[in-house]
Amino acid sequence: MRKALLKIMGAVALLTFVTVLVFTMFKNPLNKKVQVDVFSKPDKVNISFNGINYTTPLKHFKLEVGKKYLVKVSKEGYKNRKFEFVPKNIKSTIIVNLITSVVFKNSIWKISSYCSCFKCTYPYNDGITASGKKVKVGMVANNWLPFGTKVFIKGLGEFTVEDRGNKKYFGTKEEKRQCIDVYMDSHKEAKEFGVKFLKVEVR
Numbered sequence: 001m002r003k004a005l006l007k008i009m010g011a012v013a014l015l016t017f018v019t020v021l022v023f024t025m026f027k028n029p030l031n032k033k034v035q036v037d038v039f040s041k042p043d044k045v046n047i048s049f050n051g052i053n054y055t056t057p058l059k060h061f062k063l064e065v066g067k068k069y070l071v072k073v074s075k076e077g078y079k080n081r082k083f084e085f086v087p088k089n090i091k092s093t094i095i096v097n098l099i100t101s102v103v104f105k106n107s108i109w110k111i112s113s114y115c116s117c118f119k120c121t122y123p124y125n126d127g128i129t130a131s132g133k134k135v136k137v138g139m140v141a142n143n144w145l146p147f148g149t150k151v152f153i154k155g156l157g158e159f160t161v162e163d164r165g166n167k168k169y170f171g172t173k174e175e176k177r178q179c180i181d182v183y184m185d186s187h188k189e190a191k192e193f194g195v196k197f198l199k200v201e202v203r
């Protein structure tokens, strides 16, 4: 009887220990690893660390376009503002950070507009985006940023990449043209918008 009780107590103690450990790991932002996709050669990266946001120039990083990285920042690194990106396959016990947006050297992008009409989207004028969603205001098309990427267009606000455009005008995954097609509800609005050159931040 006593043996059984000890076993149960042991199990409870172990379970509590594991729970606390897991909870601490997730609660402490220093233990989080955030995966970052490097889309194109960024000039600067915006970082959020412990609630503080700032921009770090590219010279602090060794980034290769198109590869996935884990971002790690040590406490000392944070103090000295030395950040490094470590390729995903390298095992690392050190820590984390969060990139909030990527600023490209040429941050002025070509912005155009479309609606779901025959003229704008033929032969894909079914109102469904390339990512398979019902098209609505707030969505944009770009041919190389992954679906779900948030882009902030100065003067227009934040949008989500959910659609693709004509390769002839919008490029491909290889030929990363800095252009965005903004969805609008009517053809009149889209036509009136025309083409603008605006500052874009990829978030």
Ligand SMILES: [Zn+2]
Pocket (backbone or CB within 6 Å): 114, 115, 116, 117, 118, 119, 120, 121, 186, 187, 190
């Ligand atoms: Zn249209």
